[in-house]
Amino acid sequence: MSVVQKLLQVNWAVVLLICALAGIGAGMLYSAANANMDPWAERHLVRFGVLLVLMIGVALTDIRVWFRVAYPAYFVTLLLLIAVEFKGTVGMGAQRWIDLGVIQLQPSEVMKVAMILALARYFHSLSLEDVRRPLYLLFPLFLVLAPAGLVLKQPDLGTATMLTLVGGAIFLLAGVRWWKFLLVGAGVGAALPVAWNFLHQYQKNRVLTFLDPSSDPLGSGYHITQSKIALGSGGVFGRGFLEGTQSHLNFLPEKQTDFIFTMLAEEFGMVGGLILLGLYLLVFIYGFAVALTCNNHFGRLLALGLTVNLFFYVFINIAMVMGLLPVVGIPLPLVSYGGTAMLTAMTTFGLIICVRVHKDISIPRRGLQGEVI
Structure with a gap:
């Protein structure tokens, strides 16, 4: 299959969806820095531009190479x-x-x-x-x-x-x-x-705070307490872009990484949060659809595993900021600030698209003893 043929197999609507997620991230990082591209939004966009090329490269690479x-x-x-x-x-x-x-x-x-x-x-x-x-x-x-x-x-x-x-x-x-x-x-x-x-003691404190957030509202419970206040203050439609009080008055901790969904919900409300979740849902549906249509077992397991991994990223991060899970350092894919996290997310998307592009390629299933299954 030529490069042009492979490019035609790429679902460019999904690529635009990925760009939309990164764009939302850039917007929220711009807001987190009080309407400033520095220090987070600009780096976020530069990294995304470079890694978008990497993602396409990963997608066009023969799936048998990734197998090897x-x-x-x-x-x-x-x-x-x-x-x-x-x-x-x-x-x-x-x-x-x-x-x-x-x-x-x-x-x-x-x-x-x-x-x-x-x-x-x-x-x-x-x-x-x-x-x-x-x-x-x-x-x-x-x-x-x-x-x-x-x-x-x-x-x-x-x-x-x-x-x-x-x-x-x-x-x-x-x-x-x-x-x-x-x-x-x-x-x-x-x-x-x-x-x-x-x-470690801080890990015990996180679990205890999860069970009773009001036990130490100014100590170990501070993060989740402020997060809940910000989520509630956003209401249905939010306070407006750049108008979040919890984040811009620095009550909300780690607003550029772990708690970026909280800042989005404060500024754009429940509607904004649901729109973001809807975009992620489309990504999950695409990942599972790719797995179900793949004709080789390696590709099926790879697409399923990567999609489940993305789901856990999103679920754990959002459940954490809502107080449904203990606070852990799990970023929101393409929205939170972080170089390695974005590298991982873009490689993940590239591999899922790779499975779709090479879905009809056969990879021999040889058992551990060398026999053909």
């Missing part, structure tokens, strides 16, 4: 996570970034995509009967738990939880039986009292 590089990409990212332990940059009380010279990279964000690639390749090589044998699940368990453990040590409970949730979702989509999830869930539930003792 799935394991190398995973283990390189795993090495970067290990490197963070020794040479990582500390920011906001956590050691999560590594300086690569041209960029401050957060390997835990990249790992979300690399892990999905590796799991999709592994389960592509298994028959349904093999998937249901516990012995064949040991390697993919390692693929999930190794990075989750390293990320938890940084500490980053939110990202570690996301890695585990997305990994579990791919296990389910690959055909692992329900009773195994129930067994793991029971084990996790039994281990929670022990795990509680290993949490």
